[in-house]
Amino acid sequence: MLNVALPKGRLGESVYDMFEKAGFGCPAIKEESRKLIFESVENGVRYFWVKPSDVGVYVERGAADIGVAGKDILLEYEPDIYELADLHCGICRMVSAGPKGFHDDTTRTLRVATKFSHIAQTYYTSQGRDIDIIHLNGSIEIAPLLGLSDLIVDIVETGTTLKENNLEVIDTIVPISARLIANKASYAFKKEEIDAVVRGIKKETT
Numbered sequence: 001m002l003n004v005a006l007p008k009g010r011l012g013e014s015v016y017d018m019f020e021k022a023g024f025g026c027p028a029i030k031e032e033s034r035k036l037i038f039e040s041v042e043n044g045v046r047y048f049w050v051k052p053s054d055v056g057v058y059v060e061r062g063a064a065d066i067g068v069a070g071k072d073i074l075l076e077y078e079p080d081i082y083e084l085a086d087l088h089c090g091i092c093r094m095v096s097a098g099p100k101g102f103h104d105d106t107t108r109t110l111r112v113a114t115k116f117s118h119i120a121q122t123y124y125t126s127q128g129r130d131i132d133i134i135h136l137n138g139s140i141e142i143a144p145l146l147g148l149s150d151l152i153v154d155i156v157e158t159g160t161t162l163k164e165n166n167l168e169v170i171d172t173i174v175p176i177s178a179r180l181i182a183n184k185a186s187y188a189f190k191k192e193e194i195d196a197v198v199r200g201i202k203k204e205t206t
């Protein structure tokens with residue numbers, strides 16, 4: 001039985017469809033319910049819906065053999081896992097953004113609001129810029145509007161949230177997409193099953 005951690009939400013649903021097309025379906029998962037674990041004995045697979053930012057934890061600790069996580073989560077938390085494939089979905093980018101016409105006063109420490117403190121710190125260190133990180137858990141875009149921060153580091157998909165809050169992209173830090181990841185020990189002990197998933201999914205994504 002292969003244990004698979006999927007990110008709860010829209011991305012997870014489209015990723016599950018990839019698994020299904022690759023021959024690892026579990027029809028019960030499509031039924032309306034609050035259940036979080038679904039199993040298909042026939043296809044040898046068990047799915048868990050987990051919070052997207054937790055997928056790396058389940059996979060690193062072996063509660064799941066494989067999982068799907070955004071590259072943003074992998075860069076932020078750096079779980080000790082194998083990254084097996086780019087699923088070419090959940091495509092967006094990590095950016096720095098600020099009020100229109102923002103001018104950086106380099107004599108001051110830059111205040112940056114973000115959910116991605118590690119990514120933001122690494123990026124500004126590489127730029128040689130001192131920053132004060134203000135760690136938030138969501139609605140990052142309002143921080144500069146309320147004077148809580150100068151800039152934000154966040155994910156942009158369509159750009160609508162930035163636009164509607166009078167913010168604009170300053171720099172793209174890194175492109176993001178969903179990745180198939182594996183627990184290191186599982187990849188040794190269940191290599192055949194995991195490789196079959198990778199092959200099936202790669203067929204779907206190329």
Ligand code: PRP
Pocket residue numbers: 137138139140141154155156157158159160161162
């Ligand atoms: C993400 C991100 C932006 C928004 C970007 O937020 O943090 O706020 O999506 O999407 P857009 O460019 O298409 O407008 P999410 O919906 O994950 O909620 P959050 O604000 O709670 O992080």
